[in-house]
Amino acid sequence: MSSWRDRWKSRLPRIAVVAHDLFMVWLVWQALHRLRWGVLPDAPSLPWWSTEVALVIAAQGLVFWQVGLYRGLWRFAGIPDLWNIVKACVLGLFAIGLALFLYNRLAMVPRTVLVLYPLALMGLLGAPRLLYRAWKDSGVELSDKSSVRILILGAGRAGEALVRDLRRFGSYQPVGFLDDAVRLRGSKVQGVPVLGRVQDVAEIARETAAKLLVIAMPSADANALQRVVMACERTGLPFRMVPRLQDVLEGRYLPGELKEVAIEDLLGRQPVMPDWKAIRSWLGARSVLVTGAGGSIGSELCRQSARHGARRIALVELDELALVTTETVLRRDFPDVELVPVLGDCGDPAVIEHALKLAEPEAVFHAAAYKQVPVLELQLREAVRNNVLATETVARACRDAGVGTFVLISTDKAVDPVNVLGATKRLAEMVCQALADQRATRFVTVRFGNVLDSAGSVVPLFREQIRAGGPVTVTDPEVTRFFMTIPEACQLILQASAIGTHEAIYTLDMGEPVPIRLLAEQMIRLAGKQPGRDIAIVYTGLRPGEKLHETLFHADERYRRTSHPKILQAEPREVTWAQIEGTLAQLREASRRYDLDALNRLLRTAVPEFRPVGVHPNYQGSATVVAFPARNARKV
Structure with a gap:
């Protein structure tokens, strides 16, 4: 019994949508007829219901169903749904014309009604859907005083989509955008104002009482992202970023999910796109x-x-x-x-x-x-x-x-x-x-x-050293790796x-090799610390078997x-x-x-080209090696 009741409740919203659309068909048909005949002194009496009206509703309803108008949700109504409405109204006109022609040869159906019918019906079907979507996106129904205030860096498509997603959660309140594009200054995106440039994030974050920064620049290159991250670090606020589309498609992140800025985002090399x-x-x-x-x-x-x-x-x-x-x-x-x-x-x-x-x-x-x-x-x-x-x-x-x-x-x-x-x-x-x-x-x-991040690699080692409060150990200030x-x-x-x-x-x-020193500094900054001030970097000298x-x-x-x-x-x-x-x-x-x-x-x-460098004091063989000069550990 309960399962039947649950199925009925789940179908109620769709039944309500169908009833709404069929009512709009009846309303448009009646209103156009009464407007057309109302200008004549000898206007005929028009019934509120008849076989003709029933055929109109049945023909249009069948077209609605075939076009797929009820596969979408009003909550996410957009251009595809509006296009479906246009197709349904135009095709519905032909279906109604055919049904009434077979029924009474279109007797008592003014031509102006047939011309205006699809246009009026498009408006009455599309407007409620878009108004409902706008109301949901505005967050009127989710006015939670305790929501987290968010400042979004980047007012492009990713930022606009992020605002819609955040409003659905209800626990986040976008308070503004920051973007370096001059044309966007003073404008609004999804009702959220563009407040200034990215480099002004520290000042604007204080003025807006923001509690979280979100970088919505998934297509930014590493150099641009480094500048944005450094600006975010100066605020002392936590920050996240919108993942790249490739990461979402490959299943590493869910759509709408935010991620921490990772070291690979800042290394200065675009990932290789496979065939x-x-x-x-x-x-x-x-x-x-x-x-x-x-x-x-x-x-x-x-x-x-x-x-x-x-x-x-x-x-x-x-x-x-x-x-x-x-x-x-x-x-x-x-x-x-x-x-x-x-x-x-x-x-x-x-x-x-x-x-x-x-x-x-x-x-x-x-x-x-x-x-x-x-x-x-x-x-x-x-x-x-x-x-x-x-x-x-x-x-x-x-x-x-x-x-x-x-x-x-x-x-x-x-x-x-x-x-x-x-x-x-x-x-x-x-x-x-x-x-x-x-x-x-x-x-x-x-x-x-x-x-990066493979077992035993330098990244998890640096991460653990940073978590322990430092120091971060780097072999040599000049050492680089791909x-x-x-x-x-x-x-x-x-x-x-x-x-x-x-x-x-x-x-x-x-591409270009990455200095390990730079890698260490970036990881320290991503942890919300400052290299040399909060976390020391110690240079320990190249280990046996390593080269610059x-x-x-x-x-x-x-x-x-x-x-x-x-x-x-x-x-x-x-x-x-x-x-x-x-x-x-x-x-x-x-x-x-x-x-x-x-x-x-x-x-x-x-392997004749094998030329060992460095030697470990506990090495038990008798290899001839080229030793590096001793280097005392240095700290910065």
Whole structure:
């Protein structure tokens, strides 16, 4: 009984709308007839109801329904709804004319009534809808004295849409816009005045008693956004921003949701826009396997693959908690994608062969690797075992199984390597290149720079240091790095994989490198603090294996543009299996014996451009290194 009552209550608003519209049809028809005949002295008597009136209402009502006039809501009435009303009124005139012609040959129906009928009906149907929408948007029914006063920076489309959204919540009160456009000065947007320029935000925020600032400039470049953020920081008020459309479309934010200003918004580089059509064409309905599926890159690769059409994803991961976490999120967000979780070390031939047999993948993304530079300087054996030998195990198994594409995820540190991470990754690239013998399997290598917010990266470290009150530790005031976001890195991997070249090395045209000092300062400011005053920055000196500036290209690798304007393809250097095979056998034997000296010697021989810099005092091998001069920690 209660369910029937609930269904009836839910239908009442729509029934009321239908009744309103049909009443307006009756009213217009009666009013036009009485106005037309009222000018004549011998006007006939007009009934308030007749078969003719019933046919008019029935014909017009049927057109209303067919046009879809009742699929929209008055609360959100706009141009599409008005266009539907225009179509319904014009088509309704033809339907009424046909019905009355068949009934009485249009007897007693003045031609002026037929001409004026659609125009009058448009006004009586459209005006109530727009008035109701305006009343709702004005917030008349939500006059809450305790609502938060908001100042909006940016009076464009994003700002106008934000005002409408905020008024629906009722707990927020937009008190004004700030915009640098002179033409907007003194005007109103959605009834909210434009009070001044963005740089005057501190003064205007005090005058309006604003409690929250919202940056509604989703298309602003990084330099403009930096200026706006600095202006907001001077007010001491909390601030948020409207997310970019791409972030909303990719599901990272809900429509109307505000987000905190993130460090990637301020880094000065526009994100790379992938060719989604090419990616979906290559990835759609495929089965893929991802090693290191619980890591930052691996888990995002799984999400991107699921989002863009993969039918089956095998997750190979050594960490059981990371495996369960990634699998749970994927099952929640992509219930139609078949998941094949495999717990184990991908360097174990039995594990990878088992995973390949279960998933039968057409593409394998090898994301499993150790990547912490200072840690690997002390852990040479594990770096070689995981980054080189495990890569050879996975790549060989994929080739033997006839996998269509094998993608090695590498790093810019593999170019002219100066640390164990770079050297092992370069050797892994050489292994894949040597295994590529023009069989069915395509071997693709993708290099990119530092990934923001990945596990163990500098961003979460800085964030934790800021949360603890500082100091923030930076190795050197001059050190720079190339940066990209986790989703962007994974999009690059998919884009490069979709290009289709055999035995290729791809890298991203990442623009200008970012000073780590600037990154630290920006993060401190985003936390509402001032660098050097509230949070100290301490320079600790370059760590073992680190260099001031990374490079994206090797001198002997000639790069050329690809079909994607931001992806470059290198011409691989000559590598033969005869060169690599003996080295791998010796590395496996030295790894089995935990012989660090032999591992170091073999790595230096296999990667002749490897020039180690810095040395850790606890390093147990006998490597010859170029040490940096000692540097005392300096604080600013």
